[in-house]
Amino acid sequence: MKLSKVALVGILAASSLAIYAAPSQAAVVGSTTSKADIIFKEDDGTTPTNPIDPTNPGDDVTPTDPDAPTPTTGALRLDYVSNIHFGEQTISGSDTTYKAKYDEVVLKSDGSTKYVPTFAQVTDNRGTNAGWKLQVSNDQFKAGSSELTGAVLTLKDAELNSANAAKPMNNQNVVLNGDSAMQDVVNAPVDSGMGVWTNAFGNTVGADANAENASVTLKVPGETKKDKDAKYVATLTWTLTDTPD
Structure with a gap:
């Protein structure tokens, strides 16, 4: 019986060696190379970039x-x-701050209406990564010869957004008093700001047609003369330059 057991162990060991024997290496019989290439042409800027939802880029x-x-x-x-609309307001003899309406847009994906914060959108397709700067100024609100003396337009709670992953950019609140002085809105340093970017003032989602945006306000002194039924209009000038500070 002992001899039978030894023989069986020897047979199993031999079988294991056969099962785990290393496979033979495939021989390389030849190789060659191929190439992949691409040629970039400048974006001539004649095809505008479609506006995107600043709350969902x-x-x-x-x-x-x-x-x-x-x-x-x-x-x-x-x-x-965005144009900024404050709608119809009741004349007040006290200092009063008015809130702007939200910007109405239609989603291209499903045709539904959405109300988003006041926003600006910049596209940088230069490929130079040189950075850029966006500024704004305004003249005073006027209706004919009547002017809202001392009125101050404020854009705050700025939110940068993009489909791009990184956004090492500087944005800030803007206070416009109608003196036409340029105020910085967004400064994109070198190696940032590429692609499509929105800068929204406020980040409320789910606003409706009657909602007011507390991030975009117009403060009018009580002592300022106001003509009834007159539409006061200010012109905002947005300036985009091709280098940051």
């Missing part, structure tokens, strides 16, 4: 304001800026 939108500003052209361009 994956969605393209169509603003409904019939007087929406004309976009600029070029590889570095200002695609869109």
Whole structure:
């Protein structure tokens, strides 16, 4: 019986060696190389970038304001800026701060209406990574010869957004007193600001047509003369330059 057991162990050991024997290496019989290439051409800026939802940059939108500003052209361009509407307000003899309406847009994905904060959108397709700067100024609110003396327009709670992952950019609150002095809105340093960016004032999601944006306000002194039924208008000038500070 002992001899039978030893023989069986020897057979199993031999079988294991056969099962785990290393496979033979495949012989290389030859090799060659191929190439992949691409040629970049400059974005001539003649095809504007569609505005995107500043609260969800994956969605393209169509603003409904019939007087929406004309976009600029070029590889570095200002695609869109919201007009700011404060609606009809009751005359007050006290200092009063008014809140702006939200910007009405239509989502291209499903045709639904959405109300988003006042925003500006910049596209940088230059490929130079040189950075850029966005500034704004305004003249005073006027209705004919009547002026809202001392009125101050404030844009605050700025929120940068993009489909790009990184956003090492500087944005800030803007206070405009009608003296036409330029105020910085966004400063994109070298190696930032590439692609499409929105800068929204406020981040409320789910606003409706009657909602007011506390991040965009107009403060009017009580002592300022106000003509009833007159539409006071200020012009905001947005300037995009091709280098940061």
